[in-house]
Amino acid sequence: xxxxxxxxxxxxxxxxxxxxxxxxxxxxxxxxxxxxxxxxxxxxxxxxxxxxxxxxxxxxxxxxxxxxxxxxxxxxxxxxxxxxxxxxxxxxxxxx
Amino acid sequence: xxxxxxxxxxxxxxxxxxxxxxxxxxxxxxxxxxxxxxxxxxxxxxxxxxxxxxxxxxxxxxxxxxxxxxxxxxxxxxxxxxxxxxxxxxxxxxxxxxxxxxxxxxxxxxxxxxxxxxxxxxxxxxxxxxxxxxxxxxxxxxxxxxxxxxxxxxxxxxxxxxxxxxxxxxxxxxxxxxxxxxxxxxxxxxxxxxxxxxxxxxxxxxxxxxxxxxxxxxxxxxxxxxxxxxxxxxxxxxxxxxxxxxxxxxxxxxxxxxxxxxxxxxxxxxxxxxxxxxxxxxxxxxxxxxxxxxxxxxxxxxxxxxxxxxxxxxxxxxxxxxxxxxxxxxx
Amino acid sequence: xxxxxxxxxxxxxxxxxxxxxxxxxxxxxxxxxxxxxxxxxxxxxxxxxxxxxxxxxxxxxxxxxxxxxxxxxxxxxxxxxxxxxxxxxxxxxxxxxxxxxxxxxxxxxxxxxxxxxxxxxxxxxxxxxxxxxxxxxxxxxxxxxxxxxxxxxxxxxxxxxxxxxxxxxxxxxxxxxxxxxxxxxxxxxxxxxxxxxxxxxxxxxxxxxxxxxxxxxxxxxxxxxxxxxxxxxxxxxxxxxxxxxxxxxxxxxx
Numbered sequence: 026x027x028x029x030x031x032x033x034x035x036x037x038x039x040x041x042x043x044x045x046x047x048x049x050x051x052x053x054x055x056x057x058x059x060x061x062x063x064x065x066x067x068x069x070x071x072x073x074x075x076x077x078x079x080x081x082x083x084x085x086x087x088x089x090x091x092x093x094x095x096x097x098x099x100x101x102x103x104x105x106x107x108x109x110x111x112x113x114x115x116x117x118x119x120x121x
Numbered sequence: 122x123x124x125x126x127x128x129x130x131x132x133x134x135x136x137x138x139x140x141x142x143x144x145x146x147x148x149x150x151x152x153x154x155x156x157x158x159x160x161x162x163x164x165x166x167x168x169x170x171x172x173x174x175x176x177x178x179x180x181x182x183x184x185x186x187x188x189x190x191x192x193x194x195x196x197x198x199x200x201x202x203x204x205x206x207x208x209x210x211x212x213x214x215x216x217x218x219x220x221x222x223x224x225x226x227x228x229x230x231x232x233x234x235x236x237x238x239x240x241x242x243x244x245x246x247x248x249x250x251x252x253x254x255x256x257x258x259x260x261x262x263x264x265x266x267x268x269x270x271x272x273x274x275x276x277x278x279x280x281x282x283x284x285x286x287x288x289x290x291x292x293x294x295x296x297x298x299x300x301x302x303x304x305x306x307x308x309x310x311x312x313x314x315x316x317x318x319x320x321x322x323x324x325x326x327x328x329x330x331x332x333x334x335x336x337x338x339x340x341x342x343x344x345x346x347x348x349x350x351x352x353x354x355x356x357x358x359x360x361x362x363x364x365x366x367x368x369x370x371x372x373x374x375x376x377x378x379x380x381x382x383x384x385x386x387x388x389x390x391x392x393x394x395x396x397x398x399x400x401x402x403x404x405x406x407x408x409x410x411x412x413x414x415x416x417x418x419x420x421x422x423x424x425x426x427x428x429x430x431x432x433x434x435x436x437x438x439x440x441x442x443x444x445x446x447x448x449x450x451x452x
Numbered sequence: 453x454x455x456x457x458x459x460x461x462x463x464x465x466x467x468x469x470x471x472x473x474x475x476x477x478x479x480x481x482x483x484x485x486x487x488x489x490x491x492x493x494x495x496x497x498x499x500x501x502x503x504x505x506x507x508x509x510x511x512x513x514x515x516x517x518x519x520x521x522x523x524x525x526x527x528x529x530x531x532x533x534x535x536x537x538x539x540x541x542x543x544x545x546x547x548x549x550x551x552x553x554x555x556x557x558x559x560x561x562x563x564x565x566x567x568x569x570x571x572x573x574x575x576x577x578x579x580x581x582x583x584x585x586x587x588x589x590x591x592x593x594x595x596x597x598x599x600x601x602x603x604x605x606x607x608x609x610x611x612x613x614x615x616x617x618x619x620x621x622x623x624x625x626x627x628x629x630x631x632x633x634x635x636x637x638x639x640x641x642x643x644x645x646x647x648x649x650x651x652x653x654x655x656x657x658x659x660x661x662x663x664x665x666x667x668x669x670x671x672x673x674x675x676x677x678x679x680x681x682x683x684x685x686x687x688x689x690x691x692x693x694x695x696x697x698x699x700x701x702x703x704x705x706x
Contacts, residue, residue, distance in 0.1 A: 183488070186483030187483050190482050190483035190484075193479050194479060194693050194694060195693055196697075197527070197698055198698075199502055199506050199509075199522060201706060202479070202502060203499055203502045203503065206479055206482055206498060206499055206502070207499060209482050209483060210482065210492055213482075213488050213491045213492050214488075214492055216488060217488045217489070217492070255697055308705060308706060312705070313705070314703075316701055317701070422483075422484065426483070426485065426486070429547075430486025430487060430547065431486075432605070432607050433486035433487075433490070433548070433601065434487055435604065435605050435607075436604025436605050436607070436609075437600045437601065437604060439604040440599070440601070440603045441600070443603060444603075
């Protein structure tokens, strides 16, 4: 089996044509940022026009630890859109 | 289902009162319906089981591309070709989502591939059956996707957040798959020529029992599902889902004018369910342990694709590295 | 062929057969791509090409006026009735050849469809406008991939150079200039393809220099695809596969 350097993992954020902000839609592998954006167009947007894509290498994301529950989380408990990995999308990602 | 033989590493379910404080808090979170997120503490066995289950699920998606991919180049019209291609492409996407979700547990996609290639990790037995005629594209969509959906819909509520969210997306995309298959069956079995009707019945005959096997062994032989159910990484028992599948599928077969290849199949007025014959579990064990009709070919095809693609993956990575270095040098 | 050549029909078949045959070849990758992301991207390209085929061949069937459909044209014609350039039908071989071919074609198709948008024939201009959007993305992707693999490792560079050497003699056929081309030009339906050669050469040369690849000096060009006079041996095999159901069960609906 060939062993080689794996393409890094990228987190993909998309803002639709009329969307207010970028939302996390999922992850993928790519050799670099430009490649990640192209792959995101193919994997997550079915190439809808007018969407804006951010690709961030997964290792560069700092995240709070979800089990540190308390004041930081409780007030926002019902606002699930604040969840960092929330990514339910409408059928056509472009119509967000 | 797609993860038919996930063996729980636990020794049965431990009662709450016997658990240590950490395990107990964890189980209580699950009981409350909370989602477990990658950075949360979790028992090792939970992590291991999930990696195995999600790995099997993802492998099933990408190995599952092969039997249907077998007919893309022979699809009979441009419309059918586009539909089938889009469907098989979705399977690649679904594999991708689940691999990414599994990666949050601390295993890389390449490692998961290696375990598939070495035979250490399995994929669903169903994809070790051949697709022999165009009617198989109908039967696979109708029966195999139908069975898969039955399992995947409840998995949207599974306790591990990234897995549940991947399943939400997958279920949304998958809704057309089963209909696509059934549509092919309608065209062939109901409205088709004598040849097409024969193909449809033949495909149904070959896929009926393998589809029933997709739900895994009978509950009484499946000692490990209790722990998985307590952890909510498995939502229904194998027999429950199998019964539901039979109950839904038989009327669909009748509509098509197809005969279910089971002489003991009968509606039971008392239970309100169909009684049906068990699949041949010896055959199932053969397929699971590597002796299905296509096991060797499927794995060879995956390994070949992976090995043939190595120079591409390496080339693109090397280019990315060079590009980054050039940029650095220019600054 | 007897009687007058229907030049518009010939022209439309050339468009539709290019996308049909290339779309078919691209669809062969489904499930065996070098990475899941590339697998999905290739399927998108194939889906675009199949969609374009439906438009071109659908219109061709209308122009033909024999009560045939796009599917009839795709699945019931013999190899010598196909009008795609030979480059579309050679086997995929590996990912490198597939992407190199895609790039060589996209680099033609983008300026070509751009011109066709101004066609005096409204249907042609509409199909071109829709296809161009897709072709622009194909070009972006195939160009980047060719550059990445040319610049990548020693092995990937060697493979890409070999594949460029193999495909180069097939590129010349894109720039034909026969009576059909002249008729289309005279009617303002399409430019003569040979007029695009310089623009194409500039585009591909720039990518090759970034990719550390060298286009062969020779201008020799295989031909016979776009006239149907002499296809490669590969087309017959491809059609035997593609047309099997329609041929084996005449009149059946699927």
